[in-house]
Amino acid sequence: MSAKQILTTLMTALAFVMAVTMAQAFEDVPDQVSIDVMTQYFDGVEFDHEMHTELGEDCSACHHHATGTGTTDDRCVRCHADSDEVAEVGCSACHAVDTFSAEHINRQAADVYQFHIDTPGLKAAYHWNCIGCHEQMDGPTGCQDCHARTPEGDAFYHADAQASAAGEGGH
Amino acid sequence: MSGISRRRFLAASVAGCAATTLAGSKKALAAGSFSGYPDGMGVLVDLTRCIGCRSCEAACNKEQNLPAPEKPFDDKSVFDETFHGGKQKRRPDENAYTVVNRYDVESESKPLYRKVQCNHCAEPACLSSCFVNAYTKTPEGAVVYNSKVCVGCRNCMIACPFNIPGYSYSSAFDPVVKKCIFCHETRLKNGLPPACVEICPQEALTFGKRKDLIKIGHQRIQTHPGRYVNHLYGEKELGGTHWMYLSSVPFEEVGFDPNPGNEPIINNVKDFLSTVPMVLAIWPAMFTGFHLLAKKQEGHGDHEHDVEEHHDEEGGAE
Numbered sequence: 161m162s163a164k165q166i167l168t169t170l171m172t173a174l175a176f177v178m179a180v181t182m183a184q185a186f187e188d189v190p191d192q193v194s195i196d197v198m199t200q201y202f203d204g205v206e207f208d209h210e211m212h213t214e215l216g217e218d219c220s221a222c223h224h225h226a227t228g229t230g231t232t233d234d235r236c237v238r239c240h241a242d243s244d245e246v247a248e249v250g251c252s253a254c255h256a257v258d259t260f261s262a263e264h265i266n267r268q269a270a271d272v273y274q275f276h277i278d279t280p281g282l283k284a285a286y287h288w289n290c291i292g293c294h295e296q297m298d299g300p301t302g303c304q305d306c307h308a309r310t311p312e313g314d315a316f317y318h319a320d321a322q323a324s325a326a327g328e329g330g331h
Numbered sequence: 332m333s334g335i336s337r338r339r340f341l342a343a344s345v346a347g348c349a350a351t352t353l354a355g356s357k358k359a360l361a362a363g364s365f366s367g368y369p370d371g372m373g374v375l376v377d378l379t380r381c382i383g384c385r386s387c388e389a390a391c392n393k394e395q396n397l398p399a400p401e402k403p404f405d406d407k408s409v410f411d412e413t414f415h416g417g418k419q420k421r422r423p424d425e426n427a428y429t430v431v432n433r434y435d436v437e438s439e440s441k442p443l444y445r446k447v448q449c450n451h452c453a454e455p456a457c458l459s460s461c462f463v464n465a466y467t468k469t470p471e472g473a474v475v476y477n478s479k480v481c482v483g484c485r486n487c488m489i490a491c492p493f494n495i496p497g498y499s500y501s502s503a504f505d506p507v508v509k510k511c512i513f514c515h516e517t518r519l520k521n522g523l524p525p526a527c528v529e530i531c532p533q534e535a536l537t538f539g540k541r542k543d544l545i546k547i548g549h550q551r552i553q554t555h556p557g558r559y560v561n562h563l564y565g566e567k568e569l570g571g572t573h574w575m576y577l578s579s580v581p582f583e584e585v586g587f588d589p590n591p592g593n594e595p596i597i598n599n600v601k602d603f604l605s606t607v608p609m610v611l612a613i614w615p616a617m618f619t620g621f622h623l624l625a626k627k628q629e630g631h632g633d634h635e636h637d638v639e640e641h642h643d644e645e646g647g648a649e
Binding site: 235259260261262265268269277278280281283284287288291303316317318319 | 380382384386389390392393399400403404405406522523524528529531532533534537538539540543546547550551554
C-alpha cells in the first residue's frame with residue numbers, strides 16, 4: 161500500500177468519523193422534549209424544542225452556559241465566560257427533581273465550596289424559563305395552556321364539580 | 332401563741348423568701364437563654380416569584396384533610412374578597428391553614444401575591460400564652476399543638492403577632508384552635524418539605540435549614556440588584572421566625588406589620604412574670620409579719636390585759 165493510498169484511507173476514515181459526529185451532534189438536538197417526570201395533577205408537556213430553537217436567538221437563552229454561545233448574564237460570566245460546552249445540556253442535569261429532599265439539602269450543605277447554593281429545582285427551572293419568556297413574548301402563561309389537568313388534578317383543585325358548570329379553562 | 336410562734340413565723344417567712352427568690356431567679360435565667368433550634372427547618376417565601384396559582388392552598392387542604400372549599404382552588408375571584416369594610420384580606424381559619432392574597436401595588440407592573448400561614452416563630456407567643464402547654468416548638472422548626480389538651484381559651488389567638496391561629500367555631504362541643512403545623516406529623520419530622528412547598532410550581536417557597544435560608548435570602552438580595560428591598564423579613568422580627576420573606580416592595584405594602592420589633596413577644600412579660608411567684612410568696616408573709624409586729628406594739632398599750640388573759644387561757648388549755 162502506497163503512502164498516498166494510506167493517506168486517502170485515513171482521510172476517508174476521518175471524513176466518515178466527522179460526518180458521523182456531526183450527524184450525531186444534530187441528532188442530539190431533539191425536535192420534541194417530553195416533560196413528564198413529575199406528572200400527577202397535570203399531564204406532561206410535549207415541548208416543541210424545534211420550534212423554540214427557531215424562535216430563540218441562541219441556545220444560551222435557555223441553556224445558560226451549558227451550550228450555545230455562552231451566557232451574557234453579569235452574575236454568570238465572571239466564571240463561565242469561557243466555559244466549555246457541558247456533556248449533558250438537558251435541564252435535569254443541573255436542576256434536581258428532588259431539590260427539597262433531605263439528601264439534596266444535606267449534599268448542598270456538605271459541599272462547602274459550592275457556589276450555587278440557590279439553584280432552583282427542575283420544576284421551577286421549567287416554569288421560570290417558560291413563563292418568564294412567554295410573558296415577554298405573549299406566549300401562553302396559564303396552567304392549562306401548557307398542560308392539561310388530569311382527573312386527579314381536578315379533584316385536587318376541587319374543580320371537578322364546578323369545572324363542568326362554570327365552563328372551566330379560564331386559567 | 333404570740334411570743335415563740337411569732338419568732339418562728341418570721342424565721343419561716345424569711346426562709347421562704349430566700350427560697351422563692353432563689354427559685355425565681357433560676358427560672359428567669361433559664362427562660363432567657365433559649366435562642367432557637369440551630370438545625371431547625373424553615374421556608375423562604377419569595378414574593379417576586381409567586382404567580383398566585385393557589386396550588387399551595389389546594390395542597391394544604393389535601394395534606395391536612397381539611398373540608399372542601401367553597402370555591403375551587405383555581406378560582407381567582409377569592410383575591411377580590413375583603414372583610415371588615417374592605418380593610419381585611421383573607422386570613423387562615425379552621426378550614427384553611429394557609430391563604431394567598433393579591434396586592435396591586437402601584438410601583439409594580441404585575442400584582443404581587445403573599446402567602447399567609449403560621450410563621451413558626453423561634454420563640455412563639457402562642458406557646459408562651461398557653462396555660463395548658465398545648466403548644467410545642469419542635470427541634471425540626473415547627474410550632475405544633477396538642478388539640479387534646481387545648482381548652483379553647485383562645486389566648487394564643489390574641490397573643491399571636493401575625494393573627495394566625497384560627498378557631499373551630501363550627502364545633503359546638505369541642506372547639507379548639509387550628510393552624511398550620513408545617514406538616515410536622517406527616518412530612519417535616521420525616522425529613523420531607525411541607526405539602527405547599529412541594530406543589531409550588533415557581534419555587535416561590537424554598538425549604539431548607541433556617542440558617543441556610545438566611546444566607547440564601549441575603550445572597551438573592553445581593554445578586555439581584557433592584558429586585559428586592561434590602562430586608563429579609565423574619566430573620567430578626569420578633570426574635571426570628573422560621574418562615575421568612577423577600578419582597579420587591581416595602582413590606583407594609585403587601586400586608587406585613589413593617590415594624591413588629593425584634594424582641595420575642597415573651598420578653599414583654601418575662602421580667603414581670605418572673606416577679607409574680609416572688610410577690611405571691613413574699614408579700615403575704617412580709618405584710619403579715621408587719622401586721623403582727625404593729626399589732627403587738629399596739630397591744631402593749633391598750634390590750635395588755637387581754638393578751639395576758641389570753642396567755643393564761645392558753646396555758647390553762649395545755
